[in-house]
Amino acid sequence: MTQDEMKKAAGWAALQYVKKDTIVGVGTGSTVNHFIDALATIKDDIEGAVSSSEASTKKLEELGIEVFDLNSVDLIDVYVDGADEINDRMDMIKGGGAALTREKIVAAVAKQFICIVDNTKQVSILGDFPLPVEVIPMARSYVARELVKLGGDPVYRQGVVTDNGNVILDVYNMQILDPKVMENKINAIVGVVTNGLFANRGADVLLVGTPDGVNTVTL
Numbered sequence: 001m002t003q004d005e006m007k008k009a010a011g012w013a014a015l016q017y018v019k020k021d022t023i024v025g026v027g028t029g030s031t032v033n034h035f036i037d038a039l040a041t042i043k044d045d046i047e048g049a050v051s052s053s054e055a056s057t058k059k060l061e062e063l064g065i066e067v068f069d070l071n072s073v074d075l076i077d078v079y080v081d082g083a084d085e086i087n088d089r090m091d092m093i094k095g096g097g098a099a100l101t102r103e104k105i106v107a108a109v110a111k112q113f114i115c116i117v118d119n120t121k122q123v124s125i126l127g128d129f130p131l132p133v134e135v136i137p138m139a140r141s142y143v144a145r146e147l148v149k150l151g152g153d154p155v156y157r158q159g160v161v162t163d164n165g166n167v168i169l170d171v172y173n174m175q176i177l178d179p180k181v182m183e184n185k186i187n188a189i190v191g192v193v194t195n196g197l198f199a200n201r202g203a204d205v206l207l208v209g210t211p212d213g214v215n216t217v218t219l
């Protein structure tokens with residue numbers, strides 16, 4: 001089974017968590033793209049979606065799913081999104097596709113976070129995947145120096161501008177032993193918009209695509 005087939009299995013499995021007549025929070029990335037394909041098959045049964053990126057908005061609209069502005073929505077029942085790494089406490093690193101800030105905002109509003117991954121994303125300690133940090137452009141060098149003080153090696157993701165008009169620093173060589181503390185420390189640096197640690201708000205349900213089917217994990 002290929003990695004993409006495992007992503008697809010996890011993406012389609014998330015459909016069982018979508019309730020009739022609700023607004024669905026939709027993440028970003030190659031795994032979520034499979035979920036969007038699945039969601040399109042029940043588009044007449046849902047009210048629509050709130051999207052976490054321009055890319056997901058485009059795909060949702062192309063498939064005929066109405067996309068609402070988050071400010072016009074009071075309640076999101078489930079938020080479905082992928083991850084770059086996830087540990088057994090359901091803490092995640094996200095933002096490999098630079099969509100971390102809008103993802104974190106939509107996830108904050110949702111009652112339940114359903115994380116969909118293939119089995120290569122499960123880790124015991126977060127940090128092998130470089131941690132993305134979205135930064136206001138004029139603060140890039142200052143934030144990079146502060147990230148070095150926290151023990152990381154930040155690298156500017158050249159040529160990438162986020163949907164919010166900002167830049168990304170990818171922080172290498174961080175062994176993230178306490179994800180909540182590190183999330184808070186990095187967010188406290190002036191000039192940081194947000195970082196890709198999702199620990200204060202982790203996943204509630206994890207669906208893992210494996211060669212033997214989809215495993216469901218809850219805490």
Ligand SMILES: O=C[C@H](O)[C@H](O)[C@H](O)COP(=O)(O)O
Binds near residue numbers: 084097098
């Ligand atoms: O910014 C991107 C998101 O956080 C994605 O959810 C994450 O990078 C996982 O993406 P994929 O499903 O393509 O591996």
